[in-house]
Amino acid sequence: MSFGWTLQNKKALITGGTKGIGKATVAAFLQLGASVVFTARHAEEVTAAEAQWSSQYPELQVKGIVADVSLESNRLHVYDWIATHWQQLDVLVNNAGINIRKKTPEYTRQEYEQILAINMLAPFEWARLLYPLLKRSGKAAIVNVASVAGSNIDIGTGSPYAMSKAALIQQTRSLAVEWAKEGIRVNVVSPWYTNTPLAAPVLQNEARIAHILSRTPMGRIAQPEEIAAIIAFLAMDKSSYITGQNIIADGGLSISGL
Numbered sequence: 397m398s399f400g401w402t403l404q405n406k407k408a409l410i411t412g413g414t415k416g417i418g419k420a421t422v423a424a425f426l427q428l429g430a431s432v433v434f435t436a437r438h439a440e441e442v443t444a445a446e447a448q449w450s451s452q453y454p455e456l457q458v459k460g461i462v463a464d465v466s467l468e469s470n471r472l473h474v475y476d477w478i479a480t481h482w483q484q485l486d487v488l489v490n491n492a493g494i495n496i497r498k499k500t501p502e503y504t505r506q507e508y509e510q511i512l513a514i515n516m517l518a519p520f521e522w523a524r525l526l527y528p529l530l531k532r533s534g535k536a537a538i539v540n541v542a543s544v545a546g547s548n549i550d551i552g553t554g555s556p557y558a559m560s561k562a563a564l565i566q567q568t569r570s571l572a573v574e575w576a577k578e579g580i581r582v583n584v585v586s587p588w589y590t591n592t593p594l595a596a597p598v599l600q601n602e603a604r605i606a607h608i609l610s611r612t613p614m615g616r617i618a619q620p621e622e623i624a625a626i627i628a629f630l631a632m633d634k635s636s637y638i639t640g641q642n643i644i645a646d647g648g649l650s651i652s653g654l
């Protein structure tokens with residue numbers, strides 16, 4: 397018996413669905429019975445992922461679309477597919493994100509604008525664009541993926557990434573209040589270091605990972621599936637009274653006093 401812990405009959409868009417947390421989220425959503433559109437920039441990875449998921453879940457609709465979240469024309473292409481095939485959207489997961497790690501004076505304008513465009517402006521633009529389709533769902537959920545880097549502390553990611561994630565957390569609260577009566581819940585997940593390609597440069601640095609683990613009460617980093625599980629819960633009707641919340645998944649880092 398599922399007790400309603402399901403995403404059956406939900407139609408979801410997951411950005412950045414070919415690697416890391418996004419890939420784990422696509423897997424979790426399909427396992428829970430959702431139909432999924434996912435996006436990423438590398439065409440061959442999108443095609444391969446779509447073929448793999450479609451053969452594993454022949455009863456569900458799985459569609460991969462090559463789209464850069466920071467390009468309006470690409471977002472409109474995804475919107476057109478959803479509007480044509482589904483006419484509504486139940487779940488938007490703004491997962492796609494990037495980082496370029498540098499000291500603040502070393503960033504070019506192009507570099508920090510790219511970080512802000514992908515991590516902060518794209519989730520805002522997706523939400524605005526998809527608003528009519530989310531509203532039509534009647535029970536919609538937006539789940540944003542921010543970071544511990546955006547919540548009160550500096551973790552050495554570089555300032556543009558931290559700025560983008562702090563803004564995304566506040567964007568979540570504003571939209572949650574604005575759209576509460578429209579039947580659209582908006583929440584955000586803030587992971588600590590998670591075992592994905594994005595974090596690989598940090599995780600492969602022995603001194604850095606030793607320091608990270610020494611500061612993490614659980615003594616380990618997260619696996620992408622542990623973050624995907626939170627995203628899935630926030631997407632489900634089971635979390636129907638939760639909106640505007642920032643769920644911090646950090647192995648105890650933020651509540652550790654030492």
Ligand SMILES: NC(=O)c1ccc[n+]([C@@H]2O[C@H](COP(=O)([O-])OP(=O)(O)OC[C@H]3O[C@@H](n4cnc5c(N)ncnc54)[C@H](OP(=O)(O)O)[C@@H]3O)[C@@H](O)[C@H]2O)c1
Pocket residue numbers: 411412413414415416417418435436437438441463464465466491492493494514541542543544586587588589590591592593594595
């Ligand atoms: N891993 C961590 O330690 C960690 C910690 C806190 C927060 N996060 C956040 O979690 C989210 C996922 O991170 P991750 O670690 O899973 O990253 P990842 O391993 O680098 O995967 C990112 C995914 O997003 C796609 N993507 C990147 N830029 C895109 C763009 N402009 N348009 C469309 N798709 C794009 C990538 O595919 P393409 O390259 O083909 O586009 C890939 O599928 C990000 O928002 C990140 O900031 C991660």
